[in-house]
Amino acid sequence: MTGAEAVVAILEQEEVPFVAGIPGGGVMDYLDVLRRTGRPRYVLVRHEQVAVHMALGYAELTGRAAVALVSRSPGASNTVIGVQAAAIEGSPLVIISSHVASTARGLGAFQEIDLESVFRPITKMSVEVRAPARVPEVLQEAFRVATSGRPGPVHVSIPLDFPSTEIPVAFSPPSSSVKGRLAPNPQALERALELLGGARRPVVIAGGGVTKAGAAAAVVELAELLGAAIANTWEKKAVAEDHPLAVGNIGRGGDGSSAAALREADVVLAVGVRFSEFATEDYRMQFSPGQQIIQVDVDAATVGRVYPVAVGMAADAEETLRAMIGRLDPVVDAAGRRAWRERIQELRERWEQEIDRFDPDARPISSARVVRDLRAVTVPDAVICVDSGNFNYFVTRYYRATCPGAYVYPAGGGPMGCGLPAAMGVKAAFPDRQVVAVSGDGGFAMTMQDLETCVRERLDVVTVVMNNFSFGNIKVRQQRKFGNRLIGCEYSNPDFAEVARLCGAHGETVREPEQLRPAFVRALEAGRPAVVDVHVNAEEMSTATVEGWW
Numbered sequence: 001m002t003g004a005e006a007v008v009a010i011l012e013q014e015e016v017p018f019v020a021g022i023p024g025g026g027v028m029d030y031l032d033v034l035r036r037t038g039r040p041r042y043v044l045v046r047h048e049q050v051a052v053h054m055a056l057g058y059a060e061l062t063g064r065a066a067v068a069l070v071s072r073s074p075g076a077s078n079t080v081i082g083v084q085a086a087a088i089e090g091s092p093l094v095i096i097s098s099h100v101a102s103t104a105r106g107l108g109a110f111q112e113i114d115l116e117s118v119f120r121p122i123t124k125m126s127v128e129v130r131a132p133a134r135v136p137e138v139l140q141e142a143f144r145v146a147t148s149g150r151p152g153p154v155h156v157s158i159p160l161d162f163p164s165t166e167i168p169v170a171f172s173p174p175s176s177s178v179k180g181r182l183a184p185n186p187q188a189l190e191r192a193l194e195l196l197g198g199a200r201r202p203v204v205i206a207g208g209g210v211t212k213a214g215a216a217a218a219v220v221e222l223a224e225l226l227g228a229a230i231a232n233t234w235e236k237k238a239v240a241e242d243h244p245l246a247v248g249n250i251g252r253g254g255d256g257s258s259a260a261a262l263r264e265a266d267v268v269l270a271v272g273v274r275f276s277e278f279a280t281e282d283y284r285m286q287f288s289p290g291q292q293i294i295q296v297d298v299d300a301a302t303v304g305r306v307y308p309v310a311v312g313m314a315a316d317a318e319e320t321l322r323a324m325i326g327r328l329d330p331v332v333d334a335a336g337r338r339a340w341r342e343r344i345q346e347l348r349e350r351w352e353q354e355i356d357r358f359d360p361d362a363r364p365i366s367s368a369r370v371v372r373d374l375r376a377v378t379v380p381d382a383v384i385c386v387d388s389g390n391f392n393y394f395v396t397r398y399y400r401a402t403c404p405g406a407y408v409y410p411a412g413g414g415p416m417g418c419g420l421p422a423a424m425g426v427k428a429a430f431p432d433r434q435v436v437a438v439s440g441d442g443g444f445a446m447t448m449q450d451l452e453t454c455v456r457e458r459l460d461v462v463t464v465v466m467n468n469f470s471f472g473n474i475k476v477r478q479q480r481k482f483g484n485r486l487i488g489c490e491y492s493n494p495d496f497a498e499v500a501r502l503c504g505a506h507g508e509t510v511r512e513p514e515q516l517r518p519a520f521v522r523a524l525e526a527g528r529p530a531v532v533d534v535h536v537n538a539e540e541m542s543t544a545t546v547e548g549w550w
Contacts, residue, residue: 003135004029004163007096008037010139013174016040016067017058017429020051024071026098029163040067043428043457046449048075050421052082053447055093057385057422058429060408063212065092065146065175066425072098072111076157077118083153084122085410085418090212090299092151094142095119099128101160119155128157132165143175149182150299151212181213182298184315189323192269192294192311197329199267199292201340202228205250207279209272209297209317210238216404218321219271220245225328227337228269229261229344234279235392235409237401238272245344248351251279252393257351261344262287270295272317275306296320355398364537365513367391367466371398373516374436374464377524381406382434383426387419389440390473390541391466417446423461424454431460434524441467441493448499454529455504462523462530465496468538476541500531510534 001009007030011019018041023031034042045051048070055066070076076097086093100109119126125145129138135158142154172178184192196202204226206219216239223230223245230239234251241248248258262268268291277283283306287293292310295303300314313320358368371394378384380402386392386409401407408422423437444465454461475489500507506526508519510533523530 001169004033006136008033019067019069020054021069026071048078050450052079053418053421054425057425059091067094070097073113086153087122089410090150092146093153095155097157099157099159115157123155124152126155132162133167140172181316181319184313184320188313201266202226203265203268204228205270206238207233207273208236211405213317215318227341231258237407241400242402247347257347267292274302367394367536377520385423385437387439387443388414388416416443424459427459427461435461437463442471451503465533496533506530
């Protein structure tokens with residue numbers, strides 16, 4: 001095989017659904033092979049940022065590695081914003097970049113920079129292949145590293161002359177056949193079972209690691225055995241929120257019910273949770289000395305880092321929960337759990353009342369009304385891909401998830417502009433699922449050029465734009481901290497609906513609340529990409545009394 005043929009064969013072996021990128025001189029050989037084989041699907045985008053966020057969206061939803069294929073230093077450098085988000089989130093990506101020819105390395109050749117060093121701080125592994133025959137070995141190692149332990153991004157740089165070089169090929173098994181689950185420490189498991197078995201007011205916090213481990217069902221089963229309240233973390237709806245034990249999410253966009261459940265708990269089991277800045281309200285959330293925390297995360301570095309724990313386990317979430325379920329006696333302290341379950345029901349009813357406290361007929365349109373109307377017309381397993389901005393507090397609070405893990409937002413490092421590309425990645429892999437991106441006007445404008453890609457590739461995603469004609473997060477900060485001295489946060493926008501129509505997509509503008517649901521239904525039924533541009537209240541965050549969740 002040539003080096004390029006070996007690369008494409010490995011992508012197919014790893015069951016990569018699509019490869020996103022932009023053509024460049026360094027990737028021409030790969031593109032020719034992809035054209036001949038037809039597998040994986042090649043998706044031409046209009047910016048490398050979109051390519052890496054497409055991959056990130058797919059990886060966040062499935063836990064499987066996706067691929068961006070980019071050319072030399074300009075193309076590779078344009079992926080950095082998405083790669084750092086994947087590193088923070090623990091999402092498996094493989095970035096394959098070209099490089100200058102091996103014979104020109106170190107001579108200051110055209111577009112030569114040290115890509116290996118550029119990516120090293122933000123990846124699990126960044127490597128330049130040093131010999132043509134090592135291309136298969138290094139790329140297969142990249143997939144194993146990206147998906148093992150705490151997942152994350154990997155960068156592989158391949159010199160310009162290697163793809164066309166004939167090499168001997170002997171493939172190793174795919175990464176899925178060699179990846180195992182990390183089992184919990186037996187002594188730690190025993191102690192955790194002892195605490196949970198004696199708990200009278202247990203709470204289970206389900207974080208993003210639950211989604212990546214496919215452990216949502218195990219969380220629910222364990223919570224039902226314990227009679228425990230279930231709380232999701234900020235922007236990570238790992239467990240369906242229509243379950244009777246669910247009390248909302250912790251952190252920003254959270255509610256008083258989940259906060260009360262945590263304050264009253266005697267034992268807290270945190271699964272796949274890092275206790276991030278936003279999940280803990282800037283680390284202001286506090287546990288009392290009498291509360292016992294059990295933290296389970298595949299990354300040992302996160303266990304006990306933010307809060308002292310009674311039991312810490314660096315282990316796979318699914319493996320640990322199944323071990324607990326198999327040995328937990330569900331009748332221990334039944335009376336105490338019965339009283340706690342009644343309290344959970346009170347908290348759940350309070351949560352439902354809290355999220356109904358907004359004026360649905362307010363003009364200009366309330367963002368809460370936008371989210372509630374969107375939830376009313378989307379199917380239960382719709383995938384929601386959220387961009388970065390103030391509006392995501394409303395999405396977190398008012399969009400009740402009825403399908404575990406179908407909520408995509410790289411909360412730890414999500415940049416503006418990631419919503420539409422993430423939705424494209426999900427739709428490319430799951431064409432039959434309903435996929436919606438929710439973006440602010442600032443974020444949408446950063447990647448809206450790829451509406452053309454959506455139309456060309458028949459990626460029928462719906463984008464809801466929360467349009468307040470400003471960088472709302474910055475505007476609120478300037479209003480509150482700097483006495484309303486505004487600079488660099490307000491602007492005019494093009495007609496986003498017309499932009500969509502010019503690209504061949506469906507486009508609508510909504511200015512009145514009663515127009516929301518009909519517009520959403522038309523967009524979802526359009527049979528093509530769609531944009532619903534909603535003009536929301538530009539002052540709703542600045543005039544609201546924003547209270548700390550905790």
